[in-house]
Amino acid sequence: GLFGALAGAAGGAAVTAAGFAIAGGAGRAGAEPVAETIHGSERIPCHGAHQAGITTAHTAHVSYLALDLLPDADHDGILRMLRLLSGDVEALTAGTAPLADVEPELAELPARLTVTVGFGRELVRRVDPAAVPAWLGPLPKFSRDRLDEAYSGGDLLLVIAADDPVTIAHAARFLVKDVRPFAKPRWRQDGFARARGTESGGRTMRNLMGQVDGTVNPKPASSDFSGLVWLGADAGWLRNGSALVLRRIRMELDTWDRVDRVGREFAMGRTLREGAPLTGKKEHDEPDFAARDSLGFTVISKDAHIARAHSTDPGERIYRRAVNYDDGLEQGLLFACYQRDPLAQFVPIQRRLDEADLMNEWVTHIGSAVFAIPPGWRAGGRLGETLVA
């Protein structure tokens, strides 16, 4: 609305084209915020060549929910389960209650809900052992891993993302109830970034160490993205799908507290305030890994996180979608990344980090899971139809 647009110009408040603004008072430059933008009805279509929720704009909340197949869920059971899931995802993301939803009011505000579905090794094996890709299964062990089964593995994954935690809680519970004849929950991990409206959209998120996190990342619109993230024609049923690696990484914040800002920036190779490389000024400045100081040391340590994580082989890069988690007294990062082949992309990067990343002192990998992300589907079609017919 007009008031919203004026307030946006004067006070920096976000007013989206799809939302509508309610003026809470006449705004003047520097006055208190006057616009309230309501986003609850915003929807993201679930159909397409790729599943929604992978390159979709980030939402405030995302829950990863893994299930295990029941012993007697066979090909036909899995087919029935995927039929149910497809209908549920279509309804919930459109803001309509699926049949049998006994809390239909909770389905009415999708708040950009997406549900991205992944298959673990066992699900694919039960349908067709010949269809299991070599990378689908537990990752090779890294020396610093301290993995807990409570956050690892799973046969079926639901990635439920939205701007509203009530929407997510309802979708998660409904989906779990609906697939109960075939699968039972194994773990759930809830992540978040800033609440929508707290800062203008499109900003790189900050993790709970205060770092700007997600700066160097392949752009979905760039020409090299497909070759890094979407599987190609040679991938059979996974064509237009992807591979997801999820790692639960605990932050050792009590010891991190003892490190001063110089030490924190040195370990990362970037500044805290701007997220700029230590050789630059702005977030998106290109790091100069060769630049040296007056003593002859590289300005960005060769063991700084960004130096170790940086890929000189462009085909090794991954598409990162990390969010924070905060469970009781433990905080950290739900590190998710999409790629064509985890063994050729995530694994070599993580080997370099595991070996000598300066950040290792303050982070511990405690959960790990790999899922095949089947391609998207069309109205009238079905999730996973290229694998299970």
Ligand code: HEM
């Ligand atoms: C870069 C934080 C774990 C891969 C970064 C940056 C931060 C960060 C702040 C710099 C800004 C950016 O480009 O996003 C963290 C934290 C971690 C973590 C706090 C653990 C809690 C990982 C893991 C991987 C990874 C497990 C993959 C194995 C990368 C890559 C980059 C990066 C590829 C960009 C490197 C480049 O400049 O080319 N990370 N990270 N990170 N991180 Fe991490």
